[in-house]
Amino acid sequence: MVLLTWIIHISAQMASALACAFSNDWFLVLNSFEILDFCFKGTPGVTGAVMWDSGVVLGKFLEHAVDSGMLVLQGKKIVELGSGCGLVGCIATLLGSEVIVTDLPDRLRLLRKNIETNMKHVSLRGSVTATELTWGEDPDPELIDPKPDFVIGSDVVYSEGAVVDLLETLMQLSGPNTTIFLAGELRNDAILEYFLEAAMDNFTIGRVEQTLWHPDYCSNRVVIYVLVKK
Ligand SMILES: C[S@@+](CC[C@H](N)C(=O)[O-])C[C@H]1O[C@@H](n2cnc3c(N)ncnc32)[C@H](O)[C@@H]1O
Ligand SMILES: *[C@@H]1O[C@H](CO)[C@@H](O)[C@H](O)[C@H]1NC(C)=O
Numbered sequence: 001m002v003l004l005t006w007i008i009h010i011s012a013q014m015a016s017a018l019a020c021a022f023s024n025d026w027f028l029v030l031n032s033f034e035i036l037d038f039c040f041k042g043t044p045g046v047t048g049a050v051m052w053d054s055g056v057v058l059g060k061f062l063e064h065a066v067d068s069g070m071l072v073l074q075g076k077k078i079v080e081l082g083s084g085c086g087l088v089g090c091i092a093t094l095l096g097s098e099v100i101v102t103d104l105p106d107r108l109r110l111l112r113k114n115i116e117t118n119m120k121h122v123s124l125r126g127s128v129t130a131t132e133l134t135w136g137e138d139p140d141p142e143l144i145d146p147k148p149d150f151v152i153g154s155d156v157v158y159s160e161g162a163v164v165d166l167l168e169t170l171m172q173l174s175g176p177n178t179t180i181f182l183a184g185e186l187r188n189d190a191i192l193e194y195f196l197e198a199a200m201d202n203f204t205i206g207r208v209e210q211t212l213w214h215p216d217y218c219s220n221r222v223v224i225y226v227l228v229k230k
């Protein structure tokens, strides 16, 4: 498997470093996320003692990547898949991206409420809206026109039945300049393997090394993959 190489390619491609110190804003979000009680599995903020879930790891990875100049998210179009409570999309918004968070139709009401509740407290650099997207179904035109710079998702590879649909959606959303970041929890290796094997037909896949993650938000139970359409 072509691991480790893509992130280097990406950092070179987006070399114009943009250092943003968003830690304070992020703390505000952490504290004001009313919904966090049932999104987090552990107690946030107790480094080392906590099994960070993949959404927190992915969000803090994005923040760290921006802070260290590895990634530029300012003004970039981002589509988040299976957003759930919307935490990762909100972090990307704080990092200056134009974000569209998506989920199944019946999840949108809560998702919109979360965004509204949490984002009204902070001064936004970017923007965030919520749109329904069921994997395998035709995406709303606003999602693919223009193609997003980034597609992100945390904990979206957990059922074998959804893998084919998820991959079809990733194909539909990806253009030649789209980078996909997926964070997953290693709770079922068989499904993850199944996904990676199927994805390899159409995507170049890399694994983002833990040395590139936010140093305080690492977990051996989480992996971050980066995919680019072949
Ligand atoms: C395990 S949750 C992860 C939520 C969030 N990303 C996080 O990390 O907390 C999986 C999410 O994928 C969404 N999902 C599951 N199947 C889907 C499908 N076929 N199409 C769109 N979203 C789906 C669920 O509604 C849920 O929000
Ligand atoms: C992808 O990026 C290249 C180089 O910046 C650009 O010329 C091309 O138009 C972009 N393609 C799309 C589909 O955005």
Ligand SMILES: CC(=O)N[C@H]1CO[C@H](CO)[C@@H](O)[C@@H]1O
Pocket: 167, 168, 171, 201, 202
């Ligand atoms: C969804 C999609 O476009 N899948 C393609 C992945 O790659 C295989 C092999 O090249 C194609 O046959 C599929 O159509």
